[in-house]
Amino acid sequence: MKNIDIKELEKISNEIRKKIINQVYNAQSGHPGGSLSCTDILTVLYFNQMNINPKEPKNPDRDRFILSKGHAVAALYATLAQKGFFEEEELLGFRKIDGKLQGHPDMKNVPGVDMSTGSLGQGLSVSNGIALASKLDKKEIRVYCMLGDGEIEEGQIWEAAMTSAHYKLDNLCVIVDNNNLQIDGEIDKVMNSYPIEEKFKSFGFHTITINGHDFMQIIEAFEEAKKVKEKPTAIIAKTIKGKGVSYMENKVEWHGKATNKEEYQKAISELMKK
Amino acid sequence: MLNYKIYYINNKDRKENKSIMEEKVKIATRQSYGEELANLGKENENIVVLDADLSTATKTNIFAKKFPNRFFDMGIAEQDMLSTAAGFAAYGKIPYVSTFAVFAAGRAYDQIRNSICYPNLNVKICATHSGITVGEDGATHQMLEDIAMMRVLPNMKVFSPSDDVQTRWIIREVSKIEGPVYVRLCRLASPKIYSENETFEIGKAKQIGDGIDATVISTGITTNEAINAKKQLEKEGIFIRILDMHTIKPIDEETIIRCAKETKKIITIEDHSTLGGLGSSVCEVLSEKYPKKVVRMGIKNKFGKSGKAEELMKYFKITTQDIIEEVKKI
Numbered sequence: 001m002k003n004i005d006i007k008e009l010e011k012i013s014n015e016i017r018k019k020i021i022n023q024v025y026n027a028q029s030g031h032p033g034g035s036l037s038c039t040d041i042l043t044v045l046y047f048n049q050m051n052i053n054p055k056e057p058k059n060p061d062r063d064r065f066i067l068s069k070g071h072a073v074a075a076l077y078a079t080l081a082q083k084g085f086f087e088e089e090e091l092l093g094f095r096k097i098d099g100k101l102q103g104h105p106d107m108k109n110v111p112g113v114d115m116s117t118g119s120l121g122q123g124l125s126v127s128n129g130i131a132l133a134s135k136l137d138k139k140e141i142r143v144y145c146m147l148g149d150g151e152i153e154e155g156q157i158w159e160a161a162m163t164s165a166h167y168k169l170d171n172l173c174v175i176v177d178n179n180n181l182q183i184d185g186e187i188d189k190v191m192n193s194y195p196i197e198e199k200f201k202s203f204g205f206h207t208i209t210i211n212g213h214d215f216m217q218i219i220e221a222f223e224e225a226k227k228v229k230e231k232p233t234a235i236i237a238k239t240i241k242g243k244g245v246s247y248m249e250n251k252v253e254w255h256g257k258a259t260n261k262e263e264y265q266k267a268i269s270e271l272m273k274k
Numbered sequence: 275m276l277n278y279k280i281y282y283i284n285n286k287d288r289k290e291n292k293s294i295m296e297e298k299v300k301i302a303t304r305q306s307y308g309e310e311l312a313n314l315g316k317e318n319e320n321i322v323v324l325d326a327d328l329s330t331a332t333k334t335n336i337f338a339k340k341f342p343n344r345f346f347d348m349g350i351a352e353q354d355m356l357s358t359a360a361g362f363a364a365y366g367k368i369p370y371v372s373t374f375a376v377f378a379a380g381r382a383y384d385q386i387r388n389s390i391c392y393p394n395l396n397v398k399i400c401a402t403h404s405g406i407t408v409g410e411d412g413a414t415h416q417m418l419e420d421i422a423m424m425r426v427l428p429n430m431k432v433f434s435p436s437d438d439v440q441t442r443w444i445i446r447e448v449s450k451i452e453g454p455v456y457v458r459l460c461r462l463a464s465p466k467i468y469s470e471n472e473t474f475e476i477g478k479a480k481q482i483g484d485g486i487d488a489t490v491i492s493t494g495i496t497t498n499e500a501i502n503a504k505k506q507l508e509k510e511g512i513f514i515r516i517l518d519m520h521t522i523k524p525i526d527e528e529t530i531i532r533c534a535k536e537t538k539k540i541i542t543i544e545d546h547s548t549l550g551g552l553g554s555s556v557c558e559v560l561s562e563k564y565p566k567k568v569v570r571m572g573i574k575n576k577f578g579k580s581g582k583a584e585e586l587m588k589y590f591k592i593t594t595q596d597i598i599e600e601v602k603k604i
Contacts, residue, residue: 060366107364107393115364116393119384122357126389129361129369132346136322136367156385159354167346 004048006215012082013043014274017244019078019091021271025264027095029103033254035075037179037212037239038146042079044218045144054084057111063141064114064130068123069148069177070104071256076113077101085112121154123147124174128160131169142226146175150182153191158203164232165204173225174205174234177212179241181252200234212237245270299438300463303494304402306441307459308333311370311400314446315341321449322362324348324371326355331461332372332402352377356385356399363395368449374408375401375417375458379424390454391427398448399424400457404434405545406573406590407462407495409583416578421493422550424456425523431476432523434458434552436497437467440520443474451476460495460545462583467498467518479526481533485513488539488601491530493519493552496543496571496592503597514601519552527559534566541600543571543592569600 016039024030046052050063067076074094081088086100093099100109104118114130117123127145134141147157164172176196184190193199197207206228210217218237225233241255242248245267259267315321315337322344329335329347338345348355352373359369371378378401379386390397401420408416425432431451435441441459448455474480479491483504492500500516507514515537517529534540540560542553553570560566573590587593 115361116388119388122353122360122385122389125354125357125385126361126364128354129358129363130365131361132358133322133362133365133367136343156351156353156357159349159351160357162351163348163354163358166349 004219009043009047009215012047013040014244014271016043016075016078016082018268018271019081019088020074021245021259021264021267023074023077023091023094024258026092028258029095030074030258031071031256032074032245032259033181033241033248033251034069034072034148034177034179036243036245036248037241038072038177039075039243040213040215041146041175041177041218041237042075044215044222046079046083048219049222050142050144054112057085061139061141064127064143066115066117066123066127066143066145067105068117068145069120069151070117070123072177073103073105076105077110080110080112083112086110120148120151121156124157124160124164127172128163128167128169131172132167134171135169141171143172144175145172146177149176149178149180149187149193149196150190152176152193152196161200161203161205168230169232170229172232173222174200174232176234176236177239178236179239181241181250181255183252183255185252197236200236204231205234206231207234207236209236209238212239213243244274299466301438301466302461302463303435303438303441303459304331304333304461306438307400307402307445307457308336310442310445312336312340314449315344318368318449320366321368321370322346324355324359324369326350326352326373326377328373331374334370334372352382353385356382357389359397360385360389360393360395363390363397364393368396368398370398370400372400372402374415375404375420376415379417379420379456383423386454387427391429394429394453396452397454398457399455400445400459402459403461404458405460405495406578406586407460407545407583408578409462409586410580412580413577418547418573418578419550420456420458421522421544421546421552422554425555429453430523431455431521432458433520434493434522435520436492436494436518437464439466439468439470439472440474444520447476458494462495464495465498467501474520477521477524477526479529480518480520481529482516482518483514485515486537487512488514488541489517489533489537490514490597490601491517491519491540491542491552491556493522493544495545499587499592499594500543500597502594503601506594506598507601512601522552522555525555525559527563530556530559531564534560534564539569539601540566541569541571541597543597545592546572548572548574571596571600
């Protein structure tokens, strides 16, 4: 385990949250809720866990991260900018006609984006492909795939889950961002994907349920996943949609809505205090 | 086409019994694909093959037998398979992916669009069992819309070889193209058209003959029908030429326009819907660049049905005789 400075990680994740709020406000478009819910996990991945180098975004030996819930791209762009994959100014072009940063992840034009996603349910299959290919080449690469708890209503996720276990992809770690909300409401009211842990377990995954905002728990779960052999791991991260901005927390309307000026200032001032 | 003797030949037969090749041999393009893919696998270790529980029918089982560690059976899960192939390509492998055309282009369309074409990933989709010549399995298994669906996707290139030699060439050639390709293959055994040393060029139609009474533009399994029609018409003093369109996208605009200028009539024929396929591609070119009437032969806004392949070709009017009649119409 690398040196852990929880305070430092908290500081970084707070910076990433500000960047998310800035991007969505600036674009007047985007998905703040599901971006803020997965921010702490992304922080741990990019600043504690993954073998990556912002100067070599295409290094074939790097670990991979696939944001299958592609609408949370503001969190990914913010994390990549924070890590130095590209200049922070690029974030101003988020979702804009003359900007580089498309509304959903685009691997062709953004350094650090490992896969283009957006149509839900496809990222786990892609992750399996990368995990299989790296095993074929006997490379020690870890592949991380983040799914939404609404996203797993897509049937392809379970085709892919079968594949992950069938091919014993122990270099694969799935994270389910379980914020309990999807566009039309609470997960269990719209289309119940629970029990999530039991589902992945029965598909042949090693499963761990954690508080997705507790840095120690996140780190320990990733460390545990690395030790699992012959099986993929699924981390069910209990999270809060809109985490970090009081009026967005657990509010479904902030799935895909931009703040007005007043809301923006309130969000930033809340994050400044942390 | 019914009077040829059918041989299902494999590599072993090829080596041991050369005399087979000298007779009029029939071989399905899926068989040519399977054999050539296995040959290619030996030369290029970067190639991996994925199939969805149909490897004995798509003939990827030949590769699987030779290179078991580079063959991945994905089970009956085509959407997962296409996105997994995208992952292999994102990593740097060259995945060849096979299943029936209806399950590749149809069932996994969104995966092809969003996971493969949008990021321009190097996935080779080789789909077998296209068209009504699938035969007895009927409409659910007869893909008549795949050319239409695949050619509208940005970054995608679409190929539809007409015989064994052309299939082997295209299977090799697409491994050199960086980006997604769709290769349309057939279940039905069909005669060899070209000699082993024939050459082809991506995006360039193969012109057979230079008659001026009509140009018959064909792709895939109907090309042999067109060739037979050409021979029979010659006996009656009618001279046509054939454009064998192995590349549907990018389409060979130059040759289409030249033939429209040089010949009296343009007829297209395909074992595919007349909506959106080869015929539509030709119409798009001519209506913009050299307006001329085009007759589109193919399946007219219908689903297929069960029957023997040859019976279905007659039923849907895509045989030698149908071409002859169309050429003779004023």
